[in-house]
Amino acid sequence: MGNSLLPLLAAQSGIWYAQKLAVGEPLFRPGEYLEIHGPVDTLAFRAALQQAVDESETLRLKFLESADGPMQYVAPHVDADVHVADLSALPDPRTAAERWMNEDLGRVPDLLTERPFSFALFRLSADRHLWYHGYHHIVMDGFGAALFARRVAELYTAAVGGAAAAERRFGGIADLLLEEKEYDCSDRFGQDEEFWRRERDADPAREHGNWPPLAAASDFERFTTTVPADVAAALRTLSADLDVSLSRLLIGLTGRHLQATSGTRCAAMELPVTARTTPLARSTPAMMMNGVPLTLTLPPGITLPELLRHTADRVRNVLPHQRFRGEFLRRAGGLRPVVNVMTFDYSLTFGGHPVTAHNISKRRIEGLSISAYTRTADGPLLVDFDVNRGLLEADEPAAQPQRLVRVLEQAAELAGTAEHTSFPVDGLDVLSAGERSLVLEDWNDTALADAAGAGQVVERFEAWAARTPDAVAVSCGGRELTYRELAADVDRLAGHLQARGAGPERLVAVALPRSPELLTALLAVLKSGAAYVPVDPGYPAERIAGVLADAAPHAVLTCREVLDADT
Structure with a gap:
């Protein structure tokens, strides 16, 4: 040339x-x-x-x-x-x-x-x-x-x-440059751009998981674990039983892991794609890979077949639009865990001698990258967790691979059984026996040595206020309220709410910034007999509207500062 x-x-x-x-x-x-x-x-x-x-x-x-x-x-x-x-x-x-x-x-x-x-x-x-x-x-x-x-x-x-x-x-x-130029000037580019705009606007994960990007490669650490060949074989059998590819099965199960560890009802991830949609691109060693956002929704009660059909549908929906550059998508959608599933056969031979491939890449890891890959059609499954340690607790990175493997092992046990057709995804547990005991027993060991201190939140607050009425109860931004003053404010607001119908089986939304008024509002709602719905004023307006529509509260407690913010 x-x-x-x-x-x-x-x-x-x-x-x-x-x-x-x-x-x-x-x-x-x-x-x-x-x-x-x-x-x-x-x-x-x-x-x-x-x-x-x-x-x-x-x-x-x-x-x-x-x-x-x-x-x-x-x-x-x-x-x-x-x-x-x-x-x-x-x-x-x-x-x-x-x-x-x-x-x-x-x-x-x-x-x-x-x-x-x-x-x-x-x-x-x-x-x-x-x-x-x-x-x-x-x-x-x-x-x-x-x-x-x-x-x-x-x-x-x-x-x-x-x-x-x-x-x-x-x-x-x-x-390749000529094909790229033709794509950029084509109707297809505009269609892909519009598709991703609609995806962004409808994405249920928009308010979740946007970690701040960290560029330092020194924060990156890899944790590798191996899923034994027999478990990997069972997962292949399960994928055949459920009529879904192994890669879609692994993406769906990884989504369950992300959803369970994030505490949300969706799994937001970035899916690496080849961005090679033409014969020329598929035959050219070069840099063309892309990353596209993918969100899986996991409502309560969803079964494993339903999750995998949902995963296959979502992946099938986004792949035709994979050429649109992920750099533009990340600007609008924030940072997501990267989930890279590679199940292609890498069974090369050199002069008739087989090879085993070992990945040792050094990459920009802004948050979390999960790579699951097989190198042969019947071999074990390798799982790499590449973690930017600045975003996780010190003991979290090493525990995460084992939690994903635990999900994979439980799914593998369903292969060949009648149960796989109706198994609830919530039943795929990410916690070990020790972690479950810690959460359910150790952290919930809340028995009080002083039985006299037991009681409901408001009762305990009022008992303490009676004992120490002049002690400082709240200190915020240079303001202080004693227990006597706070109790009086709570009584006034609770009476006001009750006069307007608040009480048992009623909800009151509380949309206030962190302040003494927030504490007063929460205690007053509880004293009125109602339950409160916390609403973060920092949420996008659409998110707040969605929360209020779902909760249908009897009343909303807010302030002029929040109303003036157009939320």
């Missing part, structure tokens, strides 16, 4: 500027190593790797900055430059190899002067080798890396077998 200057793909552009803002931070370094269970001919491997690079334009990209922004061109040749090391004499060769790989992934290449990829081949023993391939996301995503790895395996296997490899033509960057 020569040195024709080309703009960046939309996915590349987002990464370019994000990396510019995070100088030196390895936020966009996907990588893995393939464990080859057999001997490797180093010369044949080098030749196969070089040919695959020659065939792939994305690995021959060079970047430069211009007055029109970042640009790229395809160099005619780039040296594959594989690092080869024999570690077989070391006491722990795998650890030494992984240390080298992690150090490489922790380094950010200068995109203007350095290759945006790294290769290494480590010899652990005569019949055990590790091929590491790491990239900068600006040139490669996971789908593209799998295409590239498969081509290297094809070329190597043909070479050591003395045969000619089948010809393969990867797509080119200019062709």
Whole structure:
């Protein structure tokens, strides 16, 4: 193609500027190593790797900055430059190899002067080798890396077998740019934009789970667990019993985990997608992946088949619109846990020797990323929890993978039974026996040593006010109320509410900011015999309207400050 200057793909552009803002931070370094269970001919491997690079334009990209922004061109040749090391004499060769790989992934290449990829081949023993391939996301995503790895395996296997490899033509960057431009100018783009606008407006999770983004890669930590092969096999059987794909089953069950641990009736997540909707895109190693929001609704009593049908319908609904860039969607929808389910077959062979893939990516983790993947059609299921520790309690990250695995194991037990057709999703418990005992017994051990102090909230408040009438009961923003003053305010407001019909079996909504008046209102509602409905004045107006419509309160207690805020 020569040195024709080309703009960046939309996915590349987002990464370019994000990396510019995070100088030196390895936020966009996907990588893995393939464990080859057999001997490797180093010369044949080098030749196969070089040919695959020659065939792939994305690995021959060079970047430069211009007055029109970042640009790229395809160099005619780039040296594959594989690092080869024999570690077989070391006491722990795998650890030494992984240390080298992690150090490489922790380094950010200068995109203007350095290759945006790294290769290494480590010899652990005569019949055990590790091929590491790491990239900068600006040139490669996971789908593209799998295409590239498969081509290297094809070329190597043909070479050591003395045969000619089948010809393969990867797509080119200019062709991808042309398809992208055609999409951006098409009716399809407008339809996708309108679809996502409607999704956003109707999303029940809009007010939930918008964690503040954290960019520091150092906060990222991975917790990996393995779902045994027999449990994974049972999940495959269950997916067949329920006529749903394994990936949809895993997305739905992960949704149950998120819903149970968030305390809401929906599971909001971001779903990574390939964004490859054309034959050209599906045949091109490059950076094209996208992320789209997905919300599952789990009302009380929903059964497992109902959840999985709902999951399949929701995924089927959003996938046709996956080309619309997720960067625009995240601006409007906030931060969500990323749920990445990869069930594609990665059963490569090198010269007839099987491989096991190990993911070691370093990525930007703003909150929580859950990756569930299988590498063979009948093997175990691996689950990675990548966590930004700044958002969770110290003991939470290590416990979360086991809670998801607990859900998967309970679902697996339903395979082949009649119960799977009507099992309630609420019955899939995320808590261990110890955690359940802690919640139901230890935290609920509220017996009082002083029986005289027992009683209803208002009775206990009034008893305390009688004992210490001049003590400070409330202090807020420089204001103070004694128990005597607070009790008098409560009595007045409770009488006012009762005079207007508040009482048992009636609801009173309380929409007040944190203040002495809020405490007065809550106690007064209880003293009137009614129950209160807390309404956060900080909620969006639509959310408040929905709460009030559902609760249909007898009265609403609020203040001028809230009314003037147009909520």
